[in-house]
Structure formats: C-alpha cells, structure tokens
Amino acid sequence: MSETTKPAKRGRRTVARHGVLKSPNPFAQVMKIVGIALAVVLVSGAGVAAYAAYDITSNFTKDAVALEGQESVPPDIGAIEGGVNLFIAGTDACEAAYAGYFGDRCTGKDAGGELNDVNMLVHISDNPRRVTVISFPRDLMIPIPSCTKPDGSQSSAMSKQMLNTAYTYGGLNCVVQTVKQLTGLDIQYAAKITWGGVIEITNAIGGVEVCLANGIKDPYTGIDWPAGNRTIQGIDALEFLRTRHGVGNGGDLGRISNQQQYMSRLARKLVSEEVLSNPSTLYKLATTAVDNVTPSQSLTNPLTLVQIALAVKNVPFDQIVFIQYPVLDDPSDANRVVPNKSAAEALLTALAANQPLQLTGDLSQGSGVVVDPSAPTDTAAPEATTPTPAATDAATPAPTETAAELPSAIAGQTAAQNTCSNGNVKSK
Numbered sequence: 547m548s549e550t551t552k553p554a555k556r557g558r559r560t561v562a563r564h565g566v567l568k569s570p571n572p573f574a575q576v577m578k579i580v581g582i583a584l585a586v587v588l589v590s591g592a593g594v595a596a597y598a599a600y601d602i603t604s605n606f607t608k609d610a611v612a613l614e615g616q617e618s619v620p621p622d623i624g625a626i627e628g629g630v631n632l633f634i635a636g637t638d639a640c641e642a643a644y645a646g647y648f649g650d651r652c653t654g655k656d657a658g659g660e661l662n663d664v665n666m667l668v669h670i671s672d673n674p675r676r677v678t679v680i681s682f683p684r685d686l687m688i689p690i691p692s693c694t695k696p697d698g699s700q701s702s703a704m705s706k707q708m709l710n711t712a713y714t715y716g717g718l719n720c721v722v723q724t725v726k727q728l729t730g731l732d733i734q735y736a737a738k739i740t741w742g743g744v745i746e747i748t749n750a751i752g753g754v755e756v757c758l759a760n761g762i763k764d765p766y767t768g769i770d771w772p773a774g775n776r777t778i779q780g781i782d783a784l785e786f787l788r789t790r791h792g793v794g795n796g797g798d799l800g801r802i803s804n805q806q807q808y809m810s811r812l813a814r815k816l817v818s819e820e821v822l823s824n825p826s827t828l829y830k831l832a833t834t835a836v837d838n839v840t841p842s843q844s845l846t847n848p849l850t851l852v853q854i855a856l857a858v859k860n861v862p863f864d865q866i867v868f869i870q871y872p873v874l875d876d877p878s879d880a881n882r883v884v885p886n887k888s889a890a891e892a893l894l895t896a897l898a899a900n901q902p903l904q905l906t907g908d909l910s911q912g913s914g915v916v917v918d919p920s921a922p923t924d925t926a927a928p929e930a931t932t933p934t935p936a937a938t939d940a941a942t943p944a945p946t947e948t949a950a951e952l953p954s955a956i957a958g959q960t961a962a963q964n965t966c967s968n969g970n971v972k973s974k
Contacts, residue, residue, distance in 0.1 A: 607846040611718045611736070614694050619734045619844045623853045626734060628898065629671040630854065632845075633736040635721045636664025636744065637713055644742040647781065662713035662721045667733070671900045675857055676865040678897060679809065681802050682725065683873055684710035687882045691727050693720035708882070713738075718840065728885065729894060735850075736842040743838030745780055750834040752827065753779035754812050756786065757964070759916050761971030764792035773969065783808075786967075793914045794968050799870060800912025803957065804968070806868040807915050810961045813866060817859055866961035867903050869893065870911060872953070889955040896950030907954040915965040 623630050639660045640652035651657070665682040685708055692703040693716030701715045712721040718738045726733050739747075748754075754777065761772045767785040769792055778786050787805050794800025821827050845851070872889035876882040896903055909915050952958075959965055 607841075607843075609840050610843040610846050611696075611738075611840065613722055613733070613736060613842050613844065614719050615723075616734070616842075616844060619850075623850065623857060627672075628732070629669055629900070630857070631731050631733045631735070632668040632670070632854070633722050633725060633733050634664070634666045634668065635662040635713060635718055635736070635738045637662050637738060637740050639740040639742075641740060641742045644745060647745075647784075648741070660713055661710045662718075662738075663710045665709055665721065665725065667725060667729070667731070669731075669897055670854065670857055671897070674865075674900075675861050676900070676902065677858055677861050677867070678903065679806075679866075679868045680871050680893075681806070681869070682709055682728075682871045683798060683802070683883055684708065685798065685882050686871070686873060687876050687879070687884050688724065688728055690715060690720065690724050693717075693723050695720070718842070722842075729890075731894070731897075735845040735854075737845060738840040739838060741784070744784060746834050746838050747831070748779045748783040750827075750831045751779065751812070751815065751821075753777040754783065754808060754815055756808055756811060757918050757966035758969050759918065759966035760969035762786075762789060762792035762967060762969035763971050764789045766791055771969075773971070792970050794910060794912045796970075797912040799873075799957075800910055800914030800968075802870050803910030803912065803914035803959065803965075806959055807965045807967060809868055810863075810866075810959065810963070810965070813961050814863070862962070864960050864962035865902065867905070867958060868960070869903075869905075869956060869958035872955045872957075873911075886955050889953040892950070892953050893956060896952065899950070901948060901950040904949040904951045905956070905958050905960070906951055907957045909957060909959050909963075909965060910968075911957045913968055915959070916968045918964040918966045 620626055637660045638648075638651070640648055640657050645652035645657075661684075663684045665684065667680045667682070669678040669680070670676075671678075687706050688709060690701075690704045690707045690712050693701045693712075695701055695715075696717045696719075701720065704715075709721075709724065712724045716723075718736055722733050722736045725731075755775050756778060757775055758771060758773045761770075763770050767789045769785050769789055787808060788801075789804075790796055790798055790801040793804045815821060821831070872886035872893070873883035874886045876884045893903075909917070
C-alpha cells in the first residue's frame, strides 16, 4: 500500500503534522490511541464514575456539538435498533499548554488549522453485545457532504477530498456526516479529543505495557527502544502511537495495526482490577476525560455514559474486534486510498445482522504487528463488578450466531489476540 508521509524537519521530541490545509502532507504524529482510549474512558471510566458521582459530568455539556439531522436519541440505549454507534475524532489543535511538543506545526502558517487525523467508529451491537472498532485512514479520498458549520453557515459539498479535512470544513458534525454518508450507519454519539487530551488521558491511566517484537528506532519521534515489553504513558505513548518509520513497512496502515495493539492492551487494563476496583484511579480517569473531551449533545447525559459502560464492559475479548476500513490504492494518486466497496459492504452487512466476525485477512495491511507466540490467548469476558440494570431490549430479535467470514482484504485483530510491534531493529 502506498504511503503519503514525507517527514518534516523537526527538533527532538516535537510533533509534525500529516498535512496542511491547502496542500495536505501527512501528519505523522497521529494519536490513534484517541479512539479506544476515549471510547473506553467514556464507557468504563466516565461511565462508571458518573454512576457514583453525577456531578463530574457537569462540565461535559459546555461545548457539546449538535449532530445535524440527528433525531432524538432514546434515553435507554437498549431502545436503539441496530446497535449503538459512537464516533471518535482526534484532532491536531495547537493548544497553548502543549504547543511546545508540536515544533513547526504550531509556529508556522498553519498553526491555526485543525485536522481530524484520527477517525474511529465504535459499534456496540444489540444483544448479544459485541464491540467493533473501525479505523478509517486519514488519507481516504471520499465525498464530503454539505455541512452546517459551528457558526451556523453551510459548507459546500465536495466530490472527493481527504477524510482528515472534514473537520476543517465543518467541525465534528461534518466529520460525522462524512462517515455517516460513507457507511450508511446512523451515528448516535460522537466526541472529539485533541493532542493535549491524549497526553492527559494517558497520564491518568498510569501507563500501558506494550510489546515490541523487534526494537524501534525512529529519528522523527525520538524513539530508540529495544525489543521487549515496555510501559509507556504521556509523551512516550504519543511517540509510540504516532511512529510509522519505526514499524512495519513505514506506512500509515502499518501504524494503525501497531496502535491497535495498544488499544487492545489498554482495553484490558481498563477492565482490570487495577482500574475498575480503584476508586481513586477511576475518578481521576473520569474527570480527566470530561475535561478533555468535546462530546455531541446526545452524549452529555450521565445515564447514557453509564448504560454504554455496562453494555460493553463484560463483552468477551474475542468479540472486541479492531478493524481497518478496507481500502484500495487511489488510481488517481498513489499516495492516497479509496474505499474497497465490496469488502466494506461485507463488513457492514455482518454488523447489521449482528454476526460474530471471523477475520481471514492479515493482522495489518502494513505489517505493523506480529503475533506474540509467548502469550496465551484470552477470550474470557472480564468479571462483572458493577450492578447491571434491568434489561430493556427484550423485544430485540435473537441474532444469528453464524460467524460472518470477512473478506481477506479486511485487516484486523481482536482484543483476545496478543500482538507485538513489528519494529525496524531486528534482534541479533
């Protein structure tokens, strides 16, 4: 798969950008942790904490975003037919407190711009509950619809633009409308987090242990780490999650799978006794999330956070699937990608039928990870530690349990699989 990123000149420990507004070159410092970190923080951290301390979410409503065309969402998520969809956008805003980490990105002519370089859709199915996290490449070339901007004006529709420019044209609402048009899915909830928010959330978590099958050496991020297990947080976590030169074939698709390794291990930590049984950690995580996340208006109800938390926290790890949205090389530009429509349709059909997903493709389209043969596979669901409210979706038809065999063009991994970063420094 072709890659667009050309590294910018930069100093040590600063962060470059995938692209500029008029001439997008890659923002190599993508923090795709955003997706699962925010999703799990919202559903495990903020949700559980809100269950015990309603008032922590009072600041969550201040800058909430209206989703255009969104009908009133039922207060009970069990009443939402077809499952719950939560979209997460991670943007590269230059916030004063963190601008020093961005180098030229926050001092040049594009310092005021903001791109949605992280785009992830978390699908929570009807009973039985399953979780599918779909990562959309930032360089995906697709139509962007006309959107209502935050100031109330209307943006123009575009027939083919990079997905990561949608935020520039119309904010979080426009990103959601773009992905909604692409997938045909109703997206009830959405949230945005910035680079600084990722730093704060990873610090609140207290670090996540990742696995490096081979060492990683990347002068563009400052990483020079040997093979083995390593606990990372804060800036180190960002450097790990944004590196592409140091893993796989050096491309963005390889980086996505490397980040999915982190997501899987993060999910495990967040449902562990280390977090769920520690009120202090939970409260810190929850308050950090609500201080650093901009939600859609539909996501500001604390009861909604609680219900989402309870819906996902006992899902078996082999039913938490991280998928790369299937793409092909753009025939008009080898540095961009376009949707693989037939493979995407197979995925969306399986989600609509609430079928278990059977992955048949590679872990990564860019060789970003390899299987860790030293670790056992864990398919068990985490033990329930919070009372579950009475079921309200008994009328939901019993879904088929026949697994949907996804096309080999769809790369991905489950939370039950133990993977390691495929670094660029081979062990001697």
